[in-house]
Amino acid sequence: MRLLEHIYRTISSIRGPLLLVENVFSARMGEVVRILSPDNREMDGEVLKIEGDTVLIQVYGETRGLDIENSSVVFTDSIKKASLSLDIIGRIFNGSSIPIDNLPMFIPEKLAPVTGFPMNPSARARPEEFIETGFSSIDGLNTLVKGQKLPIFSCAGLPSKELAAGILKNAALKGEKDKFVVVFVAIGLTYHEYSFYRSILEEMRMKFVAFVNIADEPVMERLLAPRFGLTVAEYLAFEKGMDLLVVMTDMTNYCDALREISTAREELPGRRGYPGYMYSDLASIYERAGRINDQKYGSSGSVTILPVVTMPEDDITHPIPDLTGYITEGQIVLSRELHQKGIFPPVDVLPSLSRLMQRGIGEGHTREDHRKIANLLYKYYAKGRDLRRLEAIVGREGMTEDDRGMLNFADAFEREFVNQGMIRRSINETLDAGINLLKRFSLELK
């Protein structure tokens, strides 16, 4: 074991974000290194692979301008850690956790590895506390609960950021004021998108922490930003008892960064070029959502993750949404068709799902008739949608009166229940809207 930092000037190759350093004495996996470029820039990196005294390093930051002769690498003998303190609330950082809000770095209370540790499954508490988002299609039919990971599956050009912002606003309004904190992670966003979110956070005077990686910033930092965000979230939730809502957008940029780096590492590409370990990698992020049940480590906090995923080619079977859906506890799917009909939020409730809904609704959570109303709305809307296909072939005239009624119901459901523009509904308003709709079509509340 080494006690001091070691400096090497033995870089033997530079390939994209990867460096090979030779003659290194006892490096360790995941060790953080500092790289000094000839023009005195400094950036971080991490040990990826060690073969004897040759070490492969992954660089966080821009490798442009590095050279073989004059750049040097410092081995620090520690692994990548995030600085933590309550003072972090209200701060904005870049993807490498450097403040970008013109304020000095805070004094950390502690450091924690950014990759975190897996939560012991036997220490988890079952998520069951309802979070009101203000959107009927979510609260009524795809209910979100504390500790859940529920992505928004969007298509290019659909208003996913307006939906995410709306959820943030409402959740902040309804959450306990000093317990509720938002962690916002921007991954490869355009500056325009980022300013939109930023203005929402500021306008709302929400407690937040932001990690921001803009489209023209280093790709490596896209992999780091969510991990910093989650390390902070875990700290605030499980050590300080707060309720964290982590918004990560856009996870498609994250996955593309993963692919880019995997290719640079000359790894075997999997489906569509994404690495074979993408499932495990995404899981190492999403599984950090949750609650802890153990009184001994007592904390009532929770980490809820709301990622935004843009489905390439609007295709839900594309590896990114596909693997995400296999990991998350449901998905909110936006539909281009509904958007074109002018419906906001354009949530298609049929492929959408909240797997943790059952425990979070009903008496003591929302309202005792919630489950019944949700089931009926689903049932009739699904039937109406089925009939639309038939309608396209045989026309309305060829259909029974009941079936025509069902078609009208499906239309009204989209126009009146799903569509709500800028207005937010409380859960009671949502459920009442559902009841009224069912009554109007004389659909029995059996």
Place this chain on the structure above:
Amino acid sequence: MAGKIKCISGPTVSVEMSGLKLYDRVYVGHAMLTGEVVRLEKDMAVVQIYEDTRGLGIGEPVKGVGMPLTVRLGPGLLSEMFDGLQRPLKRLKEDMGPFITGGKEIYAIDYMKNWRFHPLRKRGEDIKTGEILGYIEEGAFKHFIHSNRSGRIKWITDGDCSLNEAIGEVEDGSMLFGCHEWPVRMPRQYKRKLSPSEPLITGQRCIDFLFPIARGGTVIMPGGFGTGKTILEQSIAKFADVDIVVYVGCGERGNEMAELIDDFSNLTDPWTGRGLMERTILVVNTSNMPVAAREASIYTAVTMAEYYRDMGYHVLLLADSLSRWAEASREISSSLEEMPGEEGYPTYLASRLAGFFERAGVVETLSGKVGSLSMVLSVSPPGGDFTEPVTQACLRTAGAFLMLDTSLAHRRHFPAINWFQSYSLYAKEIIPNFKERVSSQWEELMHRCREILQREEALREVAEIVGIEGLQDADRLLMKASEMIRLEFLCQNAYTGDAFSPPEKTVSKIADIFKFYDNAEEKLKQGVHLDEVLKQ
């Protein structure tokens, strides 16, 4: 045996060391991480590490254990929850808090705990390896202890014992113990295999009635995300008519396990009325836990399952999901730089899977009892496309195929088992059993049910052209009957009292639907108007 780390790449390290055997277990580094030797060269060994390698350094020591990866078998496994390496998660939590922070060896078995041993053999008797010495009361179960030696019994305990001491001795001086270790990758021995002939009742109407499964059989259920694999696995785990359930959460979600523990702790086994956890062993290696331990988890689980089978019990192993296991082997194979096969999976994927499936079956145990090990395994095909290698490899060996259908799931038809594509190769052998035990009409009703579903499909195509109004009344009635079958019979909401349907209920429900149908048909013939008929 000791050596030093030369290279580290992801979860594999190369070690300068000799004297190791392939698949030997080793401890790696100062942190004593558990590893397994996966490749040997002259003076070099490649080790697969089961824990996070972060922080591991070059030159750190590696020690051989002289034994392959094993699990500990003995009383006390029931109602416990283990990780893929059989570390007890509840005790791990007491030790290191809610996060799993590092390699720490805690044995699956509590060697200090006191048990009550009842000998079934006496001093002076001759005993052979594999014969029953006696039993320990493990909850409601007689936990039979098999002899690990042959010889004449010199002494044997009667009464309290703990597992760190012998419970007897044979005359050559060998000690007899109440627990032992067994290599996870080696199937446990039995006298002979028998062919499956008894049904394994799941309490799911669609399965019991249309695709019945046999004790000792293997079932796969592939389906895209959100098609209800986990809910179905868990429902079967709750209600199946077996003695012991081993449930493997293989590379899936942590919250799901919290849910399962919560449910199981509050439910009773419908067949015996005892707490559900009392008959259950959980093996959990969630998606964010180390990948190599995920690969090992199904072997850890199946070995414990075989162990209870060997006592003459009917054991059901459920794994969710086998695809995550396959992906773990793919990650390991690629870090070993092996030549990849289809979609990057190792070329030995199919043979490994077949080997695993082969550990299921009905057997006559070494002590002459009959026990069974059944498997119900979920598969998560990427993009919901069943032509992918894992689903295809499973299809070649599994005895029943329950295809979960995304379009049914989107319509909230659960369990989303597609009734046209699914099949069970056990149906023929076990239907007579249902006929005898439940209803003589079982088979006849089943054929009729299938026929109606078939005809509905054909009529639906016609209706798409001419409209429902264009169909004849008799056909519209049939479609109504078929809808009833789908919605009231095949659908089974896991969150209601209907989640469990004993075979008697299953058969009476379908018989009621047919009764309605027959009546209605009769009325139509008498000239009553269809709307009138359907009203009732």
